[in-house]
Amino acid sequence: xxxxxxxxxxxxxxxxxxxxxxxxxxxxxxxxxxxxxxxxxxxxxxxxxxxxxxxxxxxxxxxxxxx
Amino acid sequence: xxxxxxxxxxxxxxxxxxxxxxxxxxxxxxxxxxxxxxxxxxxxxxxxxxxxxxxxxxxxxxxxxxxxxxxxxxxxxxxxxxxxxxxxxxxxxxxxxxxxxxxxxxxxxxxxxxxxxxxxxxxxxxxxxxxxxxxxxxxxxxxxxxxxxxxxxxxxxxxxxxxxxxxxxxxxxxxxxxxxxxxxxxxxxxxxxxxxxxxxxxxxxxxxxxxxxxxxxxxxxx
Amino acid sequence: xxxxxxxxxxxxxxxxxxxxxxxxxxxxxxxxxxxxxxxxxxxxxxxxxxxxxxxxxxxxxxxxxxxxxxxxxxxxxxxxxxxxxxxxxxxxxxxxxxxxxxxxxxxxxxxxxxxxxxxxxxxxxxxxxxxxxxxxxxxxxxxxxxxxxxxxxxxxxxxxxxxxxxxxxxxxxxxxxxxxxxxxxxxxxxxxxxxxxxxxxxxxxxxxxxxxxxxxxxxxxxxxxxxxxxxxxxxxxxxxxx
Numbered sequence: 157x158x159x160x161x162x163x164x165x166x167x168x169x170x171x172x173x174x175x176x177x178x179x180x181x182x183x184x185x186x187x188x189x190x191x192x193x194x195x196x197x198x199x200x201x202x203x204x205x206x207x208x209x210x211x212x213x214x215x216x217x218x219x220x221x222x223x
Numbered sequence: 224x225x226x227x228x229x230x231x232x233x234x235x236x237x238x239x240x241x242x243x244x245x246x247x248x249x250x251x252x253x254x255x256x257x258x259x260x261x262x263x264x265x266x267x268x269x270x271x272x273x274x275x276x277x278x279x280x281x282x283x284x285x286x287x288x289x290x291x292x293x294x295x296x297x298x299x300x301x302x303x304x305x306x307x308x309x310x311x312x313x314x315x316x317x318x319x320x321x322x323x324x325x326x327x328x329x330x331x332x333x334x335x336x337x338x339x340x341x342x343x344x345x346x347x348x349x350x351x352x353x354x355x356x357x358x359x360x361x362x363x364x365x366x367x368x369x370x371x372x373x374x375x376x377x378x379x380x381x382x383x384x385x386x387x388x389x390x391x392x393x394x395x396x397x398x399x400x401x402x403x404x405x406x407x408x409x410x411x412x413x414x415x416x417x418x419x420x421x422x423x424x425x426x427x428x429x430x431x432x433x434x435x436x437x438x439x440x441x442x443x444x445x
Numbered sequence: 446x447x448x449x450x451x452x453x454x455x456x457x458x459x460x461x462x463x464x465x466x467x468x469x470x471x472x473x474x475x476x477x478x479x480x481x482x483x484x485x486x487x488x489x490x491x492x493x494x495x496x497x498x499x500x501x502x503x504x505x506x507x508x509x510x511x512x513x514x515x516x517x518x519x520x521x522x523x524x525x526x527x528x529x530x531x532x533x534x535x536x537x538x539x540x541x542x543x544x545x546x547x548x549x550x551x552x553x554x555x556x557x558x559x560x561x562x563x564x565x566x567x568x569x570x571x572x573x574x575x576x577x578x579x580x581x582x583x584x585x586x587x588x589x590x591x592x593x594x595x596x597x598x599x600x601x602x603x604x605x606x607x608x609x610x611x612x613x614x615x616x617x618x619x620x621x622x623x624x625x626x627x628x629x630x631x632x633x634x635x636x637x638x639x640x641x642x643x644x645x646x647x648x649x650x651x652x653x654x655x656x657x658x659x660x661x662x663x664x665x666x667x668x669x670x671x672x673x674x675x676x677x678x679x680x681x682x683x684x685x686x687x
Contacts, residue, residue: 162494162559169498169555173505176548177657180541184664191671198678370607374600378590387586388604391579392611395618402625420621424614435607438524442599 226311227319234323237296244292245327248285249335255281256339267344274343275353275404279397282332282357283364287389289328290368291375291382293320294440298376307444317440318433321369329361352407352414356421360400363425366432367392373439396424454530454670461667468660475653482646498556500647504654505549506570509577511658512542516584517609520602530666532598533673535605536588537665541658543581549574569623573616580608594673 238245259277260270270277297303306316336357337350345353371389375381402417483500515538522531553571554564565571584601591597 165555165559166494166497169501169552172551172555173501173548176544176551180544180661183540184661184668187668188664188671191668191675194675195671195678198675198682201682370603374587374604380590384586384590388583391576391583391615392607394576395611395614398618398622402622420618431607431610435603439600439603442524442603443596 226309227315230306230316230319231323234320235327238323238327244289246331248289248328249331251288252281252285252332252335253339255284256342259343271344271346271349272408274340274345275349275356275408276401277343278336278340278353279357279360279401279404282336282361283390283393283397285332286329286361286364287368287371287386288382290324290365290372290389291385293324293369293372294376295372295381298444303376303440303444307440313437313440314433317369317373317436318366318429321366321433321436324369325362325365329365333357333361349404349408353404356400356404356418359418359425360396360421363396363421363428364393366425366428367396369432369436370439373436373443376440376443396421396428399424454533454673457530458667458670461663465660465664465667468656468663472653472656472660475649475656479646479649479653482649486646487642495556495559496643498552499643500650502549502552502556503647504651505545505552506574507651508654508658509542509546509549509574509581511655512538512545513577513581513605513609513612515662516542516605520605520609523598523602524606527595529595529673530670532595533666533669534662535598535601536594537662537669539581539584539588539601541661541665543578543585545654545658546574546578546581550578567623569620572623573619576615576619577612580612584608594676 256277259273263269263273294303297306307313309316333354336354337345340350340353368385368389370392371385374388375385378384399417399421403414403421406414406417479500483497486497486500488494488496516535519531519535519538522528523535550571553574557566557568557571558564584604587601587604588597591600
C-alpha cells in the first residue's frame with residue numbers, strides 16, 4: 157500500500173531526470189550541428205583557406221591567436 | 224601612504240557632493256523598512272520579532288545598490304587607469320576605495336539603524352545588539368561587494384548582474400548577522416557564537432575582497 | 446598522445462571525435478547496470494520505496510559539486526596560464542553543473558513530499574544546494590553578459606574561485622542556521638548505516654552519472670571550440686569585407 161502511495165513521486169523523479177538529461181543531450185547535439193553548419197557555410201563562402209591550411213594545426217592556432 | 228590618504232579623501236568627497244550617492248543608501252534603507260509594515264500589517268509584536276531580519280536585509284540591499292558605480296565611474300572617466308598605473312599596490316587602492324565606500328554608505332546605515340529600528344518597535348537592548356552587528360557586518364558586505372563591482376566594472380546592466388553575483392555570496396554574513404541580532408531579543412542562540420563568527424567573516428572578507436577585486440580589475444582593464 | 450597535446454584545441458577536437466562514441470556507449474552500459482540494480486534493490490525499512498529517488502538525488506548532488514570543482518581548476522588554468530582550452534572547459538561545465546543541481550533540487554523536493562509531507566523544507570542540505578544553484582546561474586549570467594570570450598572567461602574565473610572559497614563557508618553557515626532553527630534535523634541521510642544492498646547500486650549510479658557528465662562536458666567543449674572558430678572566421682570575414 158505504501159509503495160503504491162509513493163509510486164507517483166518515484167516516477168516523477170525519474171521522469172525529471174530523463175527530461176533534464178534529455179535536454180542536455182539535445183542542447184549539445186543541436187548546438188554541434190549548428191556550429192558545424194555555420195563552419196561549413198563559412199568555408200563554402202571562401203573562408204576555407206584557414207581551415208584547409210589548418211590541416212596542420214599550427215596555422216589554425218596562429219589564426220586564432222591573431223584574431 | 225599619502226597617496227592612499229588622498230584617494231580616501233577624494234572618494235569620500237565625491238560621494239558626499241552633488242551627484243554622489245552617499246545618502247541614497249540611507250534613504251533606500253528607510254524606504255524599504257517603511258514598506259515592510261504595509262506588506263505584512265502593523266502588528267507590532269510581529270514587527271519586533273522580524274525587525275532585525277528586516278533591517279539586515281535592507282542594509283544588505285542598500286549597501287549593494289550603491290556599489291555598482293564604485294569602479295564603473297572611475298572606469299568611465301579614466302581615473303581607474305591612473306589608479307592601475309600608480310605605484311601603490313592595487314590591492315591597497317581597492318581596499319581604500321572600499322573603506323571610503325563603507326564610510327559614506329555603510330556607516331550612515333549603522334548610525335540610522337536605531338532610529339529606523341524604532342519604527343519596528345525594537346527596544347534599547349535590541350537596538351544596541353543590532354547596531355553592533357551592523358557595525359561589524361556591513362564591512363563584510365562592502366568588501367564582498369567589491370569583488371562583484373570589479374567584475375561588473377565595464378558591463379552594461381552591471382548593477383543588476385552585480386546583485387545576482389554577490390547576493391548568494393553574502394548568505395553567511397546574513398545568517399550570522401541576523402542570528403547575533405536576534406540573540407539579544409532572546410533568540411535560540413547565545414550572542415557570542417554568531418557574533419564572533421560574524422567578526423571572523425568580516426576579517427576574512429577584508430583580506431579576500433581587495434585581492435579578488437584587484438585581480439578582477441587587472442583582468443578587465445588591459 | 447600525451448595530456449599536453451590535448452591542450453591544443455585542434456588536437457582536442459580530434460580526440461573528442463574519437464573518444465565520444467566510446468564514452469557514450471560506456472555511459473549507456475553503466476546506466477543500464479545501475480538502473481537495473483537500483484530497481485532490484487530492496488526498499489529502506491524506514492523510507493520504503495522512495496529510497497529509489499536517492500539513486501538520482503545523491504549522484505546529481507555529487508555532479509553539482511564536481512562541476513564547480515572542474516570550473517575551479519579551469520579557472521586556475523585561465524588565470525595562471527591564460528589557456529583558451531581552460532576557458533572552454535569552464536564555460537561548458539557551468540550549464541551542466543546548473544542542470545544537475547536543478548535535478549538534485551527537483552528530486553529532493555519529490556523525495557520530501559512523501560517523507561516530510563511538503564515539497565520544500567529548509568533543510569540544510571537542500572538549502573546549500575539552492576545557494577549553489579543560484580551561484581551557477583550567476584556564473585552563467587556573467588558568461589552571457591560579456592561579449593569577448595577571453596574577457597568573460599577571466600571574469601568568470603575570478604567569480605568561480607571566490608565561490609569555491611565561499612561555498613564551504615556557506616555550507617557551514619547553513620548547517621549552523623539549520624540546527625539553530627530546527628533543533629534536530631528532520632531527515633538525516635548519514636545517520637543510519639547504509640546497507641550494501643543500497644550502497645552498491647548507489648555507487649554504480651554515481652559512476653554512471655559521472656561518465657554522463659564527462660561525456661557531456663567533452664561534447665560541450667567540442668561545441669564551444671567550434672563556436673569560437675566560427676566567431677573568428679566571421680570576424681575575419683567582416684574585416685575582409687570592410
